[in-house]
Amino acid sequence: MREGVRWTNLTLNEIAAALGVCGTPVSVPVVKQLLVKHHYVKRQAQKRQALGPHPQRDQQFQNIARLRCEYAETGMPISSIDTKKKELLGNFYRDGRLYTQQTLRTFDHDFPSAAQGVIIPHGLYDVQRNHGHINLGLSHDTSRFACDSALLWWLNYGQRYYPKAKRWLWLCDGGGSNAANRYVFKAALQALANRIGLEIRVAHYPPYESKYNPIEHRLFPHITRACQGVVFISVELVKELIERTSTKTGLRVTVDIIRETYATGEKAPSGFKEQMTIAFDDELPKWNYRAIPQRKSAR
Numbered sequence: 001m002r003e004g005v006r007w008t009n010l011t012l013n014e015i016a017a018a019l020g021v022c023g024t025p026v027s028v029p030v031v032k033q034l035l036v037k038h039h040y041v042k043r044q045a046q047k048r049q050a051l052g053p054h055p056q057r058d059q060q061f062q063n064i065a066r067l068r069c070e071y072a073e074t075g076m077p078i079s080s081i082d083t084k085k086k087e088l089l090g091n092f093y094r095d096g097r098l099y100t101q102q103t104l105r106t107f108d109h110d111f112p113s114a115a116q117g118v119i120i121p122h123g124l125y126d127v128q129r130n131h132g133h134i135n136l137g138l139s140h141d142t143s144r145f146a147c148d149s150a151l152l153w154w155l156n157y158g159q160r161y162y163p164k165a166k167r168w169l170w171l172c173d174g175g176g177s178n179a180a181n182r183y184v185f186k187a188a189l190q191a192l193a194n195r196i197g198l199e200i201r202v203a204h205y206p207p208y209e210s211k212y213n214p215i216e217h218r219l220f221p222h223i224t225r226a227c228q229g230v231v232f233i234s235v236e237l238v239k240e241l242i243e244r245t246s247t248k249t250g251l252r253v254t255v256d257i258i259r260e261t262y263a264t265g266e267k268a269p270s271g272f273k274e275q276m277t278i279a280f281d282d283e284l285p286k287w288n289y290r291a292i293p294q295r296k297s298a299r
Contacts (some may be wrong), residue, residue: 008040054206060287061212064171064203068127071169077162078128080171080215081150081178083141084121084223087232090114096229106231119238121223122149125215127171129161132219132253134242136235142262143185146177147192152256154196167199173210180204180286183268186278193291204287222247 010018012028019026026034035041054060071078087094092115093106107114120137122145135149150170158165174180193200205213226245232238235257245253281288 054208056284057206057209060203060206060284061209063283063288064205067169067201067203068171071167072128074167075162076165076167076169077126077158078169078171079150079153080125080127080213080218081146082123082173082210082213082215082220083146083176084123084134084220086141087119087121087238088112088115089117089119089232089235091231091233094227094229094231096227098229104231117235119232119235120145121242122146122177123215123219123223124150124153125219126157126161127214130218130249130251131157132215132223132245132251133157134223134253134255136239136242136255136257137262138235138257138259139262140264141177142264142266143177143182143188144266145258145260145262146185147188148258148260151192151195152258154198156256157254159196165198167201170200170202171213171215172202172204173213174204174207174287178202183273183276184266186276186289186291187268187272189291190276190278190294193293197293199293200291202289202291206287218251219245219253222251223253 008015012031015031016026016028019031068078088110091106092110098104112118117138120139120141122135122137122141124133124135126132133153135152137145137149139145154168158168170178172178172180178185189200189202210216222245223242227238227241230237230241239255239257242253242255245251277292277294279290279292281290
């Protein structure tokens with residue numbers, strides 16, 4: 001009962017024995033009653049405390065809110081973009097329970113060397129239409145892969161839903177394949193803008209705040225639920241499972257497979273940093289910038 005003690009991993013029997021040593025013999029049922037009385041219940045630690053608020057956190061959140069309103073009012077597309085945790089293909093354990101007639105037996109270790117391949121789910125969530133799209137990559141999560149994934153969404157869905165679009169807003173985390181400080185991402189982004197003839201504006205969430213990116217709570221948790229417990233034996237099975245994802249609020253999810261191989265360690269083209277036409281905002285330029293198309297290609 002020392003002040004400041006927040007938890008114990010002792011069992012009920014161990015607590016009873018310790019109290020007995022201290023001269024207060026009690027039974028296990030009494031220990032249960034004491035724990036309840038002092039509000040000790042079994043809890044699991046939760047990842048809710050940020051490592052530290054960035055001094056410009058609120059300023060960037062206000063900027064993102066303003067951009068979202070501006071693009072929504074003018075009917076321009078808004079995509080929340082991120083890569084979900086990669087999965088190994090093969091007989092590997094996955095969290096969740098299923099109705100089965102027999103016990104499912106999987107490998108007791110998740111060694112990549114035993115896998116048939118890897119799946120990298122790159123997602124784009126259409127904030128205004130409540131439409132999630134996942135491109136399943138089979139190679140590496142690179143900047144070029146992320147931009148190719150966005151290109152597929154635009155060609156298959158974006159230009160159909162937003163035929164008058166001239167600008168496209170991306171809401172992204174600050175790291176990964178679309179890291180704010182990676183010039184290789186900006187080079188791939190510029191190439192994409194040139195290809196589709198749209199201005200692409202990127203707004204990054206501040207460090208440690210990726211949980212506020214809409215895709216993190218409007219799409220990914222529902223995909224996890226749709227796939228829980230299933231052993232990923234093939235990419236076709238994963239595609240089928242994710243396509244079943246839905247919610248009572250009308251979420252629908254589409255899936256494509258990207259079979260291209262992407263090399264890691266790719267750098268931005270020589271001279272890109274000095275000659276790039278990426279337009280950085282005056283306000284928080286590290287997190288806010290635009291790729292302006294330099295030419296229009298045939299669609």
